[in-house]
Amino acid sequence: SYVLTQPPSVSVAPGQTAKITCGGINIGSKNVHWYQQKPGQAPVVVVYDDSDRPSGIPERFSGSNSGNTATLTISRVEAGDEADFYCQVWHSSSDHPKVFGGGTKLTVL
C-alpha cells in the first residue's frame, strides 16, 4: 500500500511561517489535498489539487508538490491556526486507494 509520511508535530511562533511536509514515493505525480482538523471538529479542506484554495480559506494557506514531497505552507501564523493537518492522495494501484497521511499537530507557541 502507498504510504504518506508527515512529521508528528510542527511548532511555530505567531506571525512566522509554518511548513508541513507530506512525503510519498513520486508524490509529485499525484494530486495532494490538505485538511485542517481542530479539536472536536470535522476536517476542513484548506488546499486541494496541490495548491488550490477553496473559497473562504485565507491566502495565508498555500501548497506545493514536487518529487517525493508535498508541502503545506501557512504564512503569518495565527493562534487560531493551531490544529491537526492531514494530507491525502489517490493511489489507484493500492488496495486502499484514498490514502491519508498520519497527521501533523501544528502548535502555535
Place this chain on the structure above:
Amino acid sequence: EVHLLESGGGLVQPGGSLRLSCAASGFTFNFYAMSWVRQAPGKGLEWVSAISNSGGSTFYADSVKGRFIISRDNSNNTLFLEMSSLRAEDTAIYFCAKNSDQSWSGPYYFDYWGQGNLVTVSS
C-alpha cells in the same frame, strides 16, 4: 449551504450491528459520490467506504470488507452505513463526507464533512 448530519451511532457489543445515516442538504445529492471516513480515538483519518453518485459502484477498505455495507437513497438525500460483526477496533468517530466528484474513484477530495458520530464497540 451544505449540511451533512450523521445519526445512529452509540454503544454496541462486539459482534453486534449498527446502522449509520447521514442526511444531506444544500447540494444536489445525486450528483456526487459520498464516503465514510472514520477516526479512532486519538488517531488519524481512515477512508472506510465510498459510493458513486448513482449508487451503482462501491468501495470498502479491507478492514471492513464483508462486514459493512454502504448505500444511499437519492430520493431522500440520505447516505447509510450498515455495520455488522463489529469489533473493538471499529470504535471510532464516523464522518460522512461529500466527494468533489460523481465518482468515488480518482484524485478527488472531500469538500464537505459532517460533524461525525461516535461508535463504541465494547462489552
